[in-house]
Amino acid sequence: MTTSSQAAGSKLDYKEFDQARRYQARLVREYYANMYNAIKNGAKVAYAYVMGNPIELLMVFDIVPVYPEVTSLQISYKGGAPELISAAEEFGYSTDCCGYVKMGIGALLKGGDTVIGKIPKPDILFLGYSGCQVYIHWWEQLKYLFKTPVVTVDVPYYRDFNGHVYNHDILYVTKQLEDVVIPKLEEISGKRFDEERLKEIVYYSREAWRYWREALQMGKLVPSPIDAYFEAIYYMSVITLIRGTPEAVEFYKFLVDELRRRYEAGVGPTEREDFRIVFEGVPNYPFFKRFWGLFKRWNARAVASTYPKVAGLVDVGAFRLNPDKPIESLAEYMIHAYCNWNMIYRLRLLERYVEEYKADGVVIHSIKSCRSFSMGHGDLREYFVKERDIPALLIDSDHVDPRYYAEAQLRNRIDAFFEELSIRKGVEV
């Protein structure tokens, strides 16, 4: 507990150790500026998903990827979700449809006007399907609404309960990229495929993934210098938006360095580290800071979590990008997005986190919008509590729709969970 007493420094001190978040924000701003610039100069816009997408390929053709999931979460973080959701619901989408889908479509129905600026219209819909069936329906809606062509990559579910990735899966994805996707992208962009450029981009991607993994694994330190959920959600934007660039590599090097400095100075994202938790599930964006606050007041740090790895399960070595075999290694990467794993494998992963990161308990946040993430959460909870005697809490709200966030209800459950953990751990609160 010596480190925690050192940590009781003033707030100002911590700011010095919280530079990566600002750095990240700057990179995101630059990403948008570059995006708008490129569009102005005639670049084609591809709508793409975060999970398991080979954006490296789009970059080769100078096609600009826009991520409606990312714009939706940013809009809802800034309070702009309700009007877009209403627009989509009035158009005919049910309350039971995914909030991301409704926001994305709502934004287009409103001509792209949102609280974070104008969302560009897509020239193509890049369906690098991984882990989420709703993705398919989302692009299909846009295809009918705006007659936008879809470029499809079919990524099979990681479905074997014994951990095999079937050879025909990798072959199928690789062949699609080589035989169908690349020619289509050549046609759309009017550019020839340049394999050397792809190799270079994949190289930078690999390096970015490597340092990002190192940062995430620092959650194993006691106390953890990182909140591997709430903070990691900020940091993950770089791997999502601009991997494959030297800037991304620089950022993650900086992050690793900052975390190391935090550890040495004994500071961290909460005043002390009373509880170490593993976090599963999608965050709540409209009330992100308040939601985080419900954990902060108990001095709880997430030491590991799954959500920041939706773009790729980097930290457990599920995939390795290889500049020498760029397409095949991208195909493997695409299969290993978190939600593309079957429930047995997701459970094993969480179990591994609890052990390797010495966690006291598991917090599972379910959201109605994303059944891909949330279906099975009851079993995850049951497994930890009944078979492993590890306290686990299941709570629910939504990632973008503020109508499903009930703070008093959440606080009651979270407080009771930490009361339970306090007794177990003998922590005086």
Next chain:
Amino acid sequence: MSRVSAQLSSLEIFRQWYEDSFTEFKLVSEWKDVNAGYALGYFPVYFPVEIPYSFNALPVALYGAEGRINLDIAIAHTQSFVCTICKSVFQLGAEDRLKAFDVLAFSNICDVARNLSGIMKRNLVDKEIVYLHFPIHNDTPLAIKYLVDEYKRLIDVLENVTGIKYDEERLRDSIKQFNEKRRLVKRLMKIRREKPWLIPFTEFYVVVKAGSVMPVEMFNKLVSKYLREVGSRRVRPADRLRILIKGNFCEQPPLMYMKTIEDAGAYIIEDESLIGQYWIGEVDLDGDPLVSLAKAYVENPSPLTVRFHPSIDKQEYIKREIRDKKIEGALFLSPKFCEPSLYDYVIYKKALDDIHFPYLHLEYEETTSSFEHLRTMVETFVESIMFD
């Protein structure tokens, strides 16, 4: 069994299998005993039933329990925003009511069903569970090759479970039987299209649902008999609205729900409730039967909500259906929380708005026990179209 069957009308036998298909599966076990066979239960919507059948494994669709059992264990495992068919199939497994099945099969129809495969595996550790990935990239030949590889994986599982070696000829025979079955179901559908008063929807439903569980030869024989019976019926046609129903392809509305719709003044000319039983159509008997089965899926020109096909136009399709089948109104029935159904609704609805065609959207659950709201909505719908 055949002795008993002789004394019963074909409809009574359908009823027996229908009743058996929710929670009991006693007839499935009996069939296994008599035929030294196996059984494969599959989650809707579509499954290549021909393959297990060629391994002497009875393919049975698991369409949920229609509110016939308590869902307490399922409620303990799934959140309230999970659809009811997932809950009831889980509950059947948790209560050990699926013990007749040697293999359970799932596929990528939606995120909930997909994750259910793993949840079933965790809770029924010893059960053989197979998950098939049906391709979505259906406008390339790669998809056919891929699906054949998936079918080969299914064959590996079946060879393991049954100890029977895969035999191309037997698969071809199986396809022949199921082709016949689908032809017969389509004949029933044709009668409903031309003279819907001859077969009430609820009866049609019982017959086809029975066909999703009973051995195919038996079904084919009985339907032929049943068709003769129907042909001799004298029923006065009623003045009712010809409607098309979409959205109920997986979780099934209770029979009373569909009856209420017809009673409120409609004839259900076409619906999707058991679409998986006939959607694949006629499978080619020439060449490699696995390739034929895969092709029938990948190249099938009629839309299926749970299959993404980049080059099929659902909007043109529904407009054509309305024209060709003289439909007067469309009902969209979405199972509560069923995202695929809710998304397709918007695509179809937009097409109907463009041609000013009347439609109504309603929600249901397989456990729905109140029908007054439904009756009011459908009656109003009928009143608004029929009367001035």
Next chain:
Amino acid sequence: MVYTVGIDVGTRNTKIAILDNGYELVYTGFRKTGYDFNKAAKEIYMDALNATGLREGDIDYIVATGFGRYRVDFRDINVTDITSAARGANLLYPGTRSVLDIGAGNTRVSRIDERGKVVKFASTEKCAAGGGGFLEKIAYYTGFRIDEIGKVAVKSANPVEISTVCSVLAESEVINLITQDVPMEDILMGAHLSIVGRVITTLRRVGLEPELTLTGGLVLNPAIVKALKAKLGVDVNASNELYYAGAIGAARLGYIRLVKKGLVRS
């Protein structure tokens, strides 16, 4: 003189209307339904005859509508309350093109033509249901009578936002607001706005066209009317008579039937 009767057997109250010649309102009345629908219909029918001095033989046609329409054993025909409310709204406000009926649970919205025929209609989604029933609960928690809350709510200058979709959870939210000492009128107006927020989605789904007429149990609630105006930016027809829109419309449809059958000349 042609007398047609409309009886609207709702889950809470049974309403009656008598029309003369299909347009002149002779009588309206209501009473509690209870759980014998036919009895409630009979009793209110007798009340109406007594009050107007009409005899059973004077009545030319009886149309039943509402939840208990099939139970009225002395009806000539029955129609649904959506069909009848549309006709009623049309008779009282001929410019009506959209009808909104906020019920205890379900809310129904229809778009109608110039004759009062329903063109398109929908009800709120299951998870977004709960109008009148929700307000009753809110009245209970805030300690007001149900007929007071609308009057208190309209005084609010800063209504709170109650965004929950499910009205049962919205109740919890209201309870929490009470613990935070938020002024009552702001909570109450927030509650009304939340109902209207849920309803508007459905209104827009059927394509809102003015004039908008409110029917059913909440026509006399000024806060609902204010909230509708605020959120939609259009005027709302709301008056005491519209409480009887279903019964009036049913009586009107009875008259139309008689004309169709050639029993009266229009």
Next chain:
Amino acid sequence: MARYYVAGIDAGSTYTKAALMDDENNLIGTAITMTGVRINQAADKVFEMVLSKTGVSRSDVKFVVGTGYGRFKITFGDTQVTEISCHAKGAHYLFPKTRTVLDMGGQDTKAIRVNEKGEVIDFVMNDKCAAGTGRFIEGAAKALGLELSQVGPISLTSKNPTKISSTCAVFAESEVLEQLAWGHSIEDILYGVHLSIANRTIGLLRRVGIVPEITFTGGVSLNDGMAKALEDLLKMKVNRSPLTMYCGAIGAALFANERLMIKQKVV
């Protein structure tokens, strides 16, 4: 004679309850009042009520713990504990062999697993969907024109309970009226309602594991129909007593004594 007293106040959505205890964890008295719109006033009132009932003076009460949804509003309280921890402790106090607690109140349903010391080892609460909560029973009572207190006893006379599967509280009234229209008797409908709520509740209990003894607490524990439905479906007895609705307050008082002990040790 006790050296001092402690109190627990449970501010629930409908009722506020108080429990007074001496320094040796003997329950001295309880009191209950409507919560109404001013929670601090209700808490104050119920505290005064229990004091005057027991003749204990306010200054002899050394520690007050608040619980319930309004716990942060209890201005004279020394600290707050969630009602989950309090119900667990209270149930264990009343029935020491309790291993599972079911608390059905106005806003939430909770299933809690406790150890032999009455500490929470696991708990779950209903999720966002309010289907299957006690609220459905209120709606059913309303549809039938009955007082809430009549519902349980009437349902006990049912011979052939009606099957009711939709338990969304918003539609309770129309659901019940429709069953009535189908010709089912009131007692059969009511028991059907209790069974279907019990069924969903058992789903919640299963998440923590159903380990006897089960203690049924909260406002709905007073409903005999609900208790019977639970016992019928669980095929085991559930503990209840006139004090189970005070479980939260009793648990809070026990926490007060515990806190006081720790504080004294520190001093």
